[in-house]
Amino acid sequence: MRLKSIWLSVIVVCALASEAFSSSLEACYNAFYIFRVGETCITYRLAADDRLEVESFARTTGLVDSVRRFEERSQSVLAIHPLKPLVYTQQQSNRRGTRVHDYTFHDEGIDYAIVRYHSDGRVRSNNVGTFEESGFHDPYSLSLSLQLTRQERGELPLFFGGETGSVEFRYRGRDTIEAAGQTFRTRRLDITPKAEDEDGALSPQGSWRFWIDEETGLLVRMRISVAVGSATVTISSLKGDMDLLQRIVLPE
Secondary structure, three states, X not given: XXXXXXXXXXXXXXXXXXXXXXXXXXXXXXXXXXXXXXXEEEEEEEEOOOEEEEEEEEEEOHHHHHHOOEEEEXXXXXXXXXXXXXXXXXXXXXXXXXXXXXXXXXXXXXEEEEEEEEOOOOEEEEEEEEEOOOOOEOHHHHHHHHHHOOOOEEEEEEEEOOEEEEEEEEEEEEEEEEEOOEEEEEEEEEEEEEOOOOOHHHOEOOOEEEEEEOOOOOEEEEEEEEOOEEEEEEEEEEEEOOOHHHHOOOOO
């Protein structure tokens, strides 16, 4: 009887888990600048209430990791009918310390807290406030808007680091890319970030380029540049529900 009760409990837990997330998708990438300099994975989970949970992990690798170690963990909860950010958190760490972002988006504006810590855990700075305007993207909703748009050009507003910025994009053509054992037919967008990061080393520089799979909306390749250098980031593995991102509705 005890074994039967345990088994029933396992079944219930599995059933609840399947109801909580109706589908998921994971895409992992390698970053190269002559040699491999970093890796990242992004996981999308569609909840039963039509909210999308996005989680990513990025870190430096190899020689870059030994010279300038960097790690980042980010999470976001997004409404998808239409797409808009609800909650965003990010933790960035390097040898000097850690920076933590917490944003809550609502109809009247954005509540934010940005705390910087020394490497020994002492608080270095604490920036807490409310930005009293709405209609801005977090990094995830902005990226998904770029991935799913069919417009040939435009500009999207961004809130990050307690400041506002924007990203311009322009359609530049189509390319076929072989990666992760698959063939992707992609749309090519030129991206111009108009935003700065308070850590100057990570501030975007110049124009970026995105290659986006036309069928799924997945980012296949990115060419990015920040103050400390540039890299080409290409998808290396993919698993899960390939149609997940197509359930997102962009605002009109």
